[in-house]
Amino acid sequence: MKKNRIGKKKRVTKETSIQMELNLDGQGCYHVKTTIPFLDHMLELFTKHGCFDLTVTATGDRHVDDHHLVEDTGIVLGEVIEEALGRKRGIARYGQDLKMVRKAKALTPMDESLSYVALDLSGRPFLDYKAGFKPQSKSPFSFELFEDFFQGLAFGAKINLHIQLLKGRNNHHMAESLFKGFARALAQAVRIDPKRKANIPSTKGKL
Ligand SMILES: [Mn+2]
Numbered sequence: 001m002k003k004n005r006i007g008k009k010k011r012v013t014k015e016t017s018i019q020m021e022l023n024l025d026g027q028g029c030y031h032v033k034t035t036i037p038f039l040d041h042m043l044e045l046f047t048k049h050g051c052f053d054l055t056v057t058a059t060g061d062r063h064v065d066d067h068h069l070v071e072d073t074g075i076v077l078g079e080v081i082e083e084a085l086g087r088k089r090g091i092a093r094y095g096q097d098l099k100m101v102r103k104a105k106a107l108t109p110m111d112e113s114l115s116y117v118a119l120d121l122s123g124r125p126f127l128d129y130k131a132g133f134k135p136q137s138k139s140p141f142s143f144e145l146f147e148d149f150f151q152g153l154a155f156g157a158k159i160n161l162h163i164q165l166l167k168g169r170n171n172h173h174m175a176e177s178l179f180k181g182f183a184r185a186l187a188q189a190v191r192i193d194p195k196r197k198a199n200i201p202s203t204k205g206k207l
Contacts, residue, residue, distance in 0.1 A: 005190070007080030015068040016060035022080040024190050026053030034058040034073055036066055038141040042179045043073075050183035066145060074149035078156020081186070085121065090192045093121050093201040108181035113168030117181035120160040121189050123207045127154040131165035133174060143171050146178065 005024040011017075030047040032040045034056060047054040058076075060069030085091065108115050115131075129150055133143035154161040163182065168174035193201075200207055 005084040005086065007083030007085075009076050009080050009083065011072065011076050011079075013072070015064075016058065016072040018058040018060075018072055018076045019056070020058075020073075020076050020080050021053075021055045022077070022084055023053040024081075024084045026051060029053045030055070032056045034069065035060070035062065036069060036141065038175075039066075039070060039073065042175060043077075045176055045179045046183040048183075049180045050187040052183075052187070066142060067148065070145040071148040071152045074152030075156040078153040078159070081153075081157040081159070081190075085190065087200065088121060088207045089198040089200055090194075090196045091121065091201060092189055092191050092193045093207070094119075094189055107166070108177050108184065110168075110173045110177035110180060112170065113173040113177040114166045115168075115174070115177040115181045116162070116164045116166055117178070117185045118162045119182075119185050119189055121157075121207065122160045123158050124160060125155040125158045126160045127151050128162045128164075131163065131174065131178060133165075133171045134169075136171055139171065143175060146175060150182075 006021065008021045010019045028048045028051045030044050030053065032043045032054060034040050035058065043054060043056060058069060058073050060072065062069060108117065127150055129147050131146065136143070150161060150163060163178060165174055165178060168177065
């Protein structure tokens with residue numbers, strides 16, 4: 001039987017302490033405790049829609065604000081993705097969320113919100129991120145932190161990641177659309193393509 005692709009990481013700094021385990025060949029099971037309920041909700045969506053398994057225990061200096069913890073959680077998620085992929089033998093490499101594809105665009109609707117996510121497990125970190133969340137003075141969560149999250153993730157995983165929120169009214173739905181879109185694009189990119197057998201999908205012979 002094929003071995004599951006698992007990444008495991010413990011990262012401790014003076015600002016945050018994060019322990020994470022990701023199984024790319026999972027079943028959508030999660031146990032996520034970051035002390036930030038909205039971030040937990042997003043990581044759970046990601047796990048369920050990508051059909052991964054994810055365990056996260058994270059704490060940080062939230063008396064400052066949520067920035068360090070959100071950003072570092074993104075970095076560690078990127079690192080466990082990279083570790084789980086190993087040498088990337090046999091993977092599809094490119095991910096596009098094919099739900100409601102039109103004109104080669106990958107779109108994920110979430111009620112009134114709609115986003116586009118495309119990625120390449122290229123080994124070259126890059127993030128293009130356009131998501132205009134609405135100003136929301138009473139929200140317990142700062143939605144602009146998701147740019148830092150995905151920046152950390154793209155660099156931790158060494159992936160080329162394009163995220164664009166096309167429209168939306170409600171920040172909660174807009175964030176859900178981004179995380180579901182990311183999960184589904186990643187699930188496609190990491191899938192093993194049986195035609196490739198164990199070869200690495202690059203003319204360089206290395207990713
Ligand atoms: Mn929700």
